[in-house]
Every structure is written in C-alpha cells, then in structure tokens.
Amino acid sequence: MLNRLQESDIKLLRVFFAVASCNGFTAAEPVLRMQRPNISAAIKKLEERLELVLCHRGRGGFQMTKEGEVVFQETKRIFNAFDNFVFNLKSLHDDYSGHITIVLMSGLPMNVVKAVSRSVKSAMDKFEDIHFNVQTRLYNEVEHAALSGECHLVVSCYDMVKPESIIFHELPCSIEGQLYCAKSHALAKCIEAIPDNVNLKEHPAIGITGMSPANYIGDERRLNIQTFSDSYESCLPAILTGEYVGLLPDAFVETHPFGDDLVPIGGSEFTFKHTMYVMNGKNTRMNPVLKHFIRELEYFVTQ
Structure with a gap:
C-alpha cells in the first residue's frame, strides 16, 4: 500500500498518465520515447505500488478499470498543479515560458470557443515557448477548478453567489x-x-x-x-x-x-x-501572459 509518494512513483505516474491520455501503450510510445515492454513494466510496477489494477491490456485492446479512472483524474490534478507551480515560479524571474492550463465550461457558445482559440494564438505569438493546455469541466465543477490550483484560468458563466476566494473578470458576452x-x-x-x-x-x-x-x-x-x-x-x-x-x-x-x-x-x-467570466483563484499569480490572454479574450468575443 502506497503511503508516501517517492520520486520514482512520480516517474511511474507520468508513464501511466501518458498511456491513459493516449488511450493505449502503442500510441504512448512516441510521447514517452519508450518502447512498449518498458512502458508495460512501468505500469506493472505502479500497480504493485498502489496494489490496484489500473488497466486491462490484451487482445481486447487497452481499457482502464474504475480504479484506473480515479488514479488518472487525480494524477491529472497533481501534474496540472505542478505545471502551474513551475510556471508561477519562472514568472518571478520574468521567465514566462512553460504550460498554461485553461479550463472551459462544457457547452460554451462557438463564438466564445473561437475567441479562446484566437486569444491562445495571440499569446503564443507574443510570448516565446508558451504552451496551452485547454480542458473542459462541467457546469458544477468550474468553481472547484478555479479554486483548486489545477488551472490558471477558467472561462465560464456563473450565476451563483460569487465567493470572495475567486476573482471574476467579466466578459462582454x-x-x-x-x-x-x-x-x-x-x-x-x-x-x-x-x-x-x-x-x-x-x-x-x-x-x-x-x-x-x-x-x-x-x-x-x-x-x-x-x-x-x-x-x-x-x-x-x-x-x-x-x-x-x-x-x-x-x-x-x-x-x-x-x-x-x-x-x-x-x-x-x-x-x-x-454573464460570461474569466475566473481565477486569488492565489493565481496574474503574470503578463495571463493578463494578455484575458485582454485578448475580451476583444475577440465581441468580433
């Protein structure tokens, strides 16, 4: 039973995360730059560490178990939070390279989705070595996403009482x-x-x-x-x-x-x-990249 994460566990989790994201061992090979036998051995070792079966593999193809789905979602939260930590740390040295995670509420109007795409492109053109990870969440999950630290910004509507722990940037749509x-x-x-x-x-x-x-x-x-x-x-x-x-x-x-x-x-x-908003937790460091993205989004949603 795993009681404490070690550095080796993080490496194994990254292998599992890549396999689960690619929906298979073969598809994950170029992403991980590992051969299938090594990937399989890493997954088996992780399963032994967790004492759980994470996925089935064989003639029926790759399929995650219910336990594997839970581990995948929690791993995603860990790595998102870690990437955000690294990005914020770099920004303290005026280094704005790295990954930015944007969460979109599911079911957004196409004009908003297109505006997000154009704002992402604008930020990538302006700042060097910036990459965006765009994810979706359900209506009832956007508040948690903004507060949890697993993302930098959330684009969503919000019609509940606004918590003081979240900053709301109103969009003109x-x-x-x-x-x-x-x-x-x-x-x-x-x-x-x-x-x-x-x-x-x-x-x-x-x-x-x-x-x-x-x-x-x-x-x-x-x-x-x-x-x-x-x-x-x-x-x-x-x-x-x-x-x-x-x-x-x-x-x-x-x-x-x-x-x-x-x-x-x-x-x-x-x-x-x-009303549509860009939301972020008060602990999010609003560096020039995020400010530029919000300004561009405010412009593009009106076009």
Missing part, C-alpha cells in the same frame, strides 16, 4: 436561453406563453446541477424539477424523450443536429441570461 421541450410534448404549442390554468407540477422538468435555483422560478410559478443532469449536452436526451421540459441555451439548440426537434415554450417567463 453572455449565454442566453429559455425553456424547451420536444415537439411531441403536451406543452409544445405554448410558444408565446404557458396558460395560467396549466399546472406545471404535472409536467416534469430536468435541471442542471450547479445552476442557481432562481432559474427555475418564473413570474409566479416554478418548474417541477424531477431529475438533474450535469451539462446541457446530457440534459438534451431527456428533453427529446418528450417526457421533460428543460432550460437550454439558444445558441446550443440552434447549432445542435437535433435542434429542429425542440420547441421554445413559455415566452419570456423562463428565459435566462448568464
């Missing part, structure tokens, strides 16, 4: 949406408004984990939330069944292949508008 249902739903004809005599308790709704409950309250009524999902993407299948209504961003619906199967309902009663 927002995510707007409304209540949707499938065309087969009983309320599909209520586009302009849901009649006052309709009892919303008779129509189950699906909510988004982490979203403020205020979003589910209309003028004098509230949605009957019966189940939750962790993202707009995973909320959509439930709505398409015709059994649930749910809040979705307009841009998400307009660009989705199944968007034509949805109907906006309720008029303005259940509309929402969530």
Whole structure:
C-alpha cells in the first residue's frame, strides 16, 4: 500500500498518465520515447505500488478499470498543479515560458470557443515557448477548478453567489436561453406563453446541477424539477424523450443536429441570461501572459 509518494512513483505516474491520455501503450510510445515492454513494466510496477489494477491490456485492446479512472483524474490534478507551480515560479524571474492550463465550461457558445482559440494564438505569438493546455469541466465543477490550483484560468458563466476566494473578470458576452421541450410534448404549442390554468407540477422538468435555483422560478410559478443532469449536452436526451421540459441555451439548440426537434415554450417567463467570466483563484499569480490572454479574450468575443 502506497503511503508516501517517492520520486520514482512520480516517474511511474507520468508513464501511466501518458498511456491513459493516449488511450493505449502503442500510441504512448512516441510521447514517452519508450518502447512498449518498458512502458508495460512501468505500469506493472505502479500497480504493485498502489496494489490496484489500473488497466486491462490484451487482445481486447487497452481499457482502464474504475480504479484506473480515479488514479488518472487525480494524477491529472497533481501534474496540472505542478505545471502551474513551475510556471508561477519562472514568472518571478520574468521567465514566462512553460504550460498554461485553461479550463472551459462544457457547452460554451462557438463564438466564445473561437475567441479562446484566437486569444491562445495571440499569446503564443507574443510570448516565446508558451504552451496551452485547454480542458473542459462541467457546469458544477468550474468553481472547484478555479479554486483548486489545477488551472490558471477558467472561462465560464456563473450565476451563483460569487465567493470572495475567486476573482471574476467579466466578459462582454453572455449565454442566453429559455425553456424547451420536444415537439411531441403536451406543452409544445405554448410558444408565446404557458396558460395560467396549466399546472406545471404535472409536467416534469430536468435541471442542471450547479445552476442557481432562481432559474427555475418564473413570474409566479416554478418548474417541477424531477431529475438533474450535469451539462446541457446530457440534459438534451431527456428533453427529446418528450417526457421533460428543460432550460437550454439558444445558441446550443440552434447549432445542435437535433435542434429542429425542440420547441421554445413559455415566452419570456423562463428565459435566462448568464454573464460570461474569466475566473481565477486569488492565489493565481496574474503574470503578463495571463493578463494578455484575458485582454485578448475580451476583444475577440465581441468580433
């Protein structure tokens, strides 16, 4: 049983991290610059150290176990935090080379995603030897990502009470949406408004984990939330069944292949508008690279 990490364990974890990220031993060879027998031996040694089976390999191909998935996610957090530490340490010497980790909330509008891409390119052109690691998190995970130190910046909307431990840089854009249902739903004809005599308790709704409950309250009524999902993407299948209504961003619906199967309902009663932010923990050192990225993002999201 592993009670304390040693330097040799870190090396083994890096091998496992590369294999898991590449989804296989063969694909990880050029990344690690190691031959497959050596990679296999390192994974086996790590499994012995942890007393866990991390992955299955054989004719069926590479497949991580449940324990391996947990170790992979925790390893990702460790290495992200370590890379951030090294980057911040270098910046104390006016050396801005290294890796920057940006976390994006899943389901962002395409104009925001494109603006992030252009801002990354601008920062890489301006500063030498800078590399960006862009990751995604679910709606209810962005606050933790900003606070944990596993990333430098988070790009997300945020409609909860803002914690003092996070700094919010407001972007000149927002995510707007409304209540949707499938065309087969009983309320599909209520586009302009849901009649006052309709009892919303008779129509189950699906909510988004982490979203403020205020979003589910209309003028004098509230949605009957019966189940939750962790993202707009995973909320959509439930709505398409015709059994649930749910809040979705307009841009998400307009660009989705199944968007034509949805109907906006309720008029303005259940509309929402969530401001976009760049978020960072107060312990994040705001060096010139991060400041440049934020300035560029503020510009590009308006283009």
